[in-house]
Amino acid sequence: MYSAESENLSDDDNTNSDKQTKPVYNQHINFSFDDYQIDEKKTYDSISNYPVSLTNQNLQKSSGSVEPGGNDTIVKLPEGIVTKEKQKFTKRQVVVLIVYGFAQFFAAAVISLQTPFYPAEAEKKGVSASEYGAVFGIFEFTVFLVSFVYGRYMDAIGPKRLFNIGLVTAGVSSIAFGFLDKVDGHYTFFALSMIIRIVEALGDAAFMNCAFVIIAMEFPDSVGLTLATMDTIFGIGLTMGPIIGGALYEAGGFILPFVSTGVMLLVVAVITFFYLPVPPAAENSLSSKDKRGILQLLKIPEIGFSALTMFSSAISMGYLSATLEPHIRIFELSYVSVGLIIVISGATYAVSAPIWGWICDRKPYLNAYMVFGSGIIIVGFIFIGPFPLLPFDTILWVTCVGLFFHGVGIGATLITSFLQCLATAIAHGFPEHVSTYSLVSGLWMSSFALGNFVGPTISGILYDWVGFRNGTVFVMGIQLIVMIIGVGIMINSKCRPNSPRSAPNLDETEPLLTKKHTH
Numbered sequence: 277m278y279s280a281e282s283e284n285l286s287d288d289d290n291t292n293s294d295k296q297t298k299p300v301y302n303q304h305i306n307f308s309f310d311d312y313q314i315d316e317k318k319t320y321d322s323i324s325n326y327p328v329s330l331t332n333q334n335l336q337k338s339s340g341s342v343e344p345g346g347n348d349t350i351v352k353l354p355e356g357i358v359t360k361e362k363q364k365f366t367k368r369q370v371v372v373l374i375v376y377g378f379a380q381f382f383a384a385a386v387i388s389l390q391t392p393f394y395p396a397e398a399e400k401k402g403v404s405a406s407e408y409g410a411v412f413g414i415f416e417f418t419v420f421l422v423s424f425v426y427g428r429y430m431d432a433i434g435p436k437r438l439f440n441i442g443l444v445t446a447g448v449s450s451i452a453f454g455f456l457d458k459v460d461g462h463y464t465f466f467a468l469s470m471i472i473r474i475v476e477a478l479g480d481a482a483f484m485n486c487a488f489v490i491i492a493m494e495f496p497d498s499v500g501l502t503l504a505t506m507d508t509i510f511g512i513g514l515t516m517g518p519i520i521g522g523a524l525y526e527a528g529g530f531i532l533p534f535v536s537t538g539v540m541l542l543v544v545a546v547i548t549f550f551y552l553p554v555p556p557a558a559e560n561s562l563s564s565k566d567k568r569g570i571l572q573l574l575k576i577p578e579i580g581f582s583a584l585t586m587f588s589s590a591i592s593m594g595y596l597s598a599t600l601e602p603h604i605r606i607f608e609l610s611y612v613s614v615g616l617i618i619v620i621s622g623a624t625y626a627v628s629a630p631i632w633g634w635i636c637d638r639k640p641y642l643n644a645y646m647v648f649g650s651g652i653i654i655v656g657f658i659f660i661g662p663f664p665l666l667p668f669d670t671i672l673w674v675t676c677v678g679l680f681f682h683g684v685g686i687g688a689t690l691i692t693s694f695l696q697c698l699a700t701a702i703a704h705g706f707p708e709h710v711s712t713y714s715l716v717s718g719l720w721m722s723s724f725a726l727g728n729f730v731g732p733t734i735s736g737i738l739y740d741w742v743g744f745r746n747g748t749v750f751v752m753g754i755q756l757i758v759m760i761i762g763v764g765i766m767i768n769s770k771c772r773p774n775s776p777r778s779a780p781n782l783d784e785t786e787p788l789l790t791k792k793h794t795h
Contacts, residue, residue: 368494369494369495371551371552372490372491372494372552373502373505375544375547375548375551375552376487376490376491376506376509376552377506377509378544378547379439379443379483379487379541379544379548380487380506380509380510380513381509381510381512381513381516382513382537382540382541382544383443383446383480383483383484383510383513383541384509384510384511384512384513384514384517385513385514385516385517385520385521385537386446386450386476386480386517386534386537386538386541387415387480387513387514387517388513388514388517388518388521388597388618388622389517389518389520389521389524389533389534389537390453390521390533390534391517391518391521391597391600391601391615391618392518392521392522392525392601392611392612392614392615392618393521393522393525393530393611394408394411395408395598395601395602396601397457397530398411398465398466398469401459401460401461401462401465401466402462403462403465403466404736404740405598405599405602405736405739405740406736406737406739406740407466407736408469408598408736409598409599409732409733409734409735409736409737409739410470410732410733410736411466411469411470411473412594412597412598412732412733412736413594413598413728413729413730413731413732413733413736414470414473414474414477414729415473415474415476415477415480415728415729416477416590416594416724416725416726416727416728416729416731416732417477417725417726417729418473418474418477418478418481418725419477419480419481419484419721419722419724419725419728420721420722420723420725420726420729421722422477422478422481422482423481423485423717423718423719423721423722423725424570424718424719424722425718426438426481426482426485426486426714426718426721427485427570427714427715427716427717427718427719427721428714428715428718430485430486430489430714430717431711431714435486435489435490436486436490436548436552438482438483438485438486439482439483439486439487439490439548439552440483440545440548440549441479441482442478442479442480442481442482442483442484442486443479443483443541443542443544443545443548444479444541444542444545445475445476445478445479445482446476446479446480446483446538446541447479447538447539447540447541447542447545448538448542449472449473449475449476449479449538450476450534450535450537450538450541451534451535451538451539452472452538453469453472453473453476453534453538454530454531454532454533454534454535454538455531456468456469456472456530457529457530457531481721481725484721485714485717485718485721487506488503488694488713488716488717488720488721489713489714489717491503491506492698492713492717493713498637501630501633501634501637502633503633503691503694503695504629504630504631504632504633504634504636504691505629505630505633507625507626507629507633507690507691508626508627508629508630509626510626511622511623511625511626511629512622512623512626514619514622514625514626515619515622515623515625515626516619517619518614518615518616518618518619519612519615519616519619520533520537520615521533521615522610522611522612522614522615523611523612523615524536525611526610526611526612570715570718570719573697573701573706573715573716573719574719576700576701576704577765577768578642578643578696578700578765579696579697579700579701579719581643581646581696581758581761581762581765582642582646582692582693582694582696582697582700583693583697583719583720583723584723584758584761585646585649585650585689585692585693585758585762586689586690586693586694586720586723586724586727587723587724587726587727587730588650588689588727588754588755588757588758589649589650589653589685589686589689589690589693589724589727590723590724590725590726590727590728590730590731591727591728591730591731591734591751591754592653592656592657592682592685592686592731592751592754592755593621593686593727593728593731594727594728594729594730594731594732594733594735595731595732595734595735595747595748595750595751596618596621596660596679596682596731596735597728597731597732598731598732598735598736598739599732599735599736599738599739599744599747600617600618600660600744601614601618602739602744603670603675603744604617604670604672604675606670607672617672617675617676617679620676620679620680620683621656621679621680621682621683621686622683623683624679624680624682624683624684624687625683625684625686625687625690626683627683627687628683628684628687628688629687629690629691631687632645632687632688632691632692633691636691636692636695640695640699642692642693642695642696642699643696643762643765643766643769644762644766645688645689645692646688646689646692646693646696646758646762647758647759647762647763647766648688649684649685649686649687649688649689649692650685650689650755650756650758650759650762651685651755651759652681652682652684652685652688653681653682653685653686653689653751653755654685654752654755654756654759655678655681655685656678656679656680656681656682656683656684656685657678657682657748657751657752657755658678658752659674659675659677659678659681660675660678660679660682660748661678661744661745661748662674662675662678662745663748663749663752664745664746664749670745690724693720694716694720697716697719697720698712698713698716701715701716731751734747734750735747738750
């Protein structure tokens with residue numbers, strides 16, 4: 277044990293030094309043990325009953341001690357306030373990352389693997405673009421409807437239990453979807469596709485909501501980077517899904533891609549059951565007056581804007597998922613090649629997501645990043661379409677460039693919108709508690725899913741009516757509206773710097789979830 281010699285400790289110091297030393301989740305404070313102490317009234321975290329981060333620091337002469345605390349070094353000050361130095365991930369955190377990484381990958385692969393071949397297979401059954409667009413969209417609409425419910429009751433059910441139930445449901449549904457090619461008849465094929473996708477969405481929404489909550493609880497010091505890492509793995513799954521799906525479809529027909537990935541989801545469910553740690557539970561239950569609802573979240577302008585950004589970004593992704601393959605069909609590519617083209621956006625997103633997470637953890641100018649991301653999405657669609665006023669038709673390499681820009685823009689909007697919701701909610705008095713994490717996760721998933729429902733549904737209709745190229749104007753128009761609203765919010769915050777609406781004005785050296793507000 278490290279120690280600093282203490283010579284004239286007061287009675288209060290001696291009394292406080294006997295108190296139990298507890299680690300705190302938040303920031304690393306640099307100071308000389310022999311020279312300084314921090315003088316502040318103690319406030320404890322609602323999740324762990326640990327002291328929260330320290331503000332209004334008044335440095336005075338004193339001394340303290342440093343004690344080992346498991347995998348962390350616990351700094352104990354004479355007043356009884358404690359903190360910890362930043363350390364590497366614990367073994368528990370490494371296990372969480374590995375298990376969730378596998379789950380994220382296969383879950384994403386199941387969502388995207390049918391993109392290269394399902395539209396063509398559906399057309400063989402007499403299904404129109406509007407109808408198979410609805411098959412893509414109903415998955416996300418179901419996620420939209422149930423995410424609020426999962427967010428509301430996750431604390432009671434238990435995140436790990438709900439996570440496992442979701443994996444099993446999604447895995448079984450994926451296997452069932454693989455047998456649809458045995459179904460004859462236009463309406464029967466269409467109806468069963470819709471039903472199975474709805475059930476699969478119930479499972480997907482369950483474990484995706486739990487993933488955001490548990491990551492926020494397990495990694496409060498680096499929530500931006502850790503969520504971005506999970507999003508990167510999810511993006512890799514989305515990226516590899518069409519490639520895997522196209523290759524397996526060519527090797528074994530319609531059934532092989534869905535059965536293979538469904539079985540892998542069931543294997544991951546077994547692994548999570550035995551090896552995934554139970555997330556830390558809240559030591560202090562919240563009173564009814566401390567519990568907040570989704571409407572209270574949406575009344576905060578920054579959170580409303582974040583939800584709109586998620587929604588609009590998901591529309592752009594859904595638009596491409598349903599109609600990009602028919603759009604590039606004129607090039608007569610193989611299914612594997614189509615898959616490679618489709619995944620350009622996802623691959624770029626997977627690479628850019630951790631970069632955006634790292635940036636957000638250090639310079640959290642979140643509204644500006646969301647506005648920037650929406651602008652980059654517009655640039656992407658100008659090339660993907662291409663924009664109707666441009667004097668040339670669809671060129672494959674130009675479409676690929678547009679997909680690259682789209683992936684960069686998606687990385688900016690998705691990562692920052694979730695972090696903005698979480699940090700702003702806590703800055704406006706929501707307790708840093710699993711109930712708040714669940715609420716924010718439910719809002720994020722619902723907004724994202726609603727956009728992914730609207731995107732493919734509208735894209736199928738627009739493709740039938742005006743074609744892919746003219747339909748992209750719809751996506752670009754929504755992104756432009758988002759940019760205008762975001763700029764307005766930033767201007768309002770600059771004009772009213774002391775208004776609660778400008779929170780959180782986060783310190784650039786402070787983790788996103790350490791801006792505590794006491795009441």
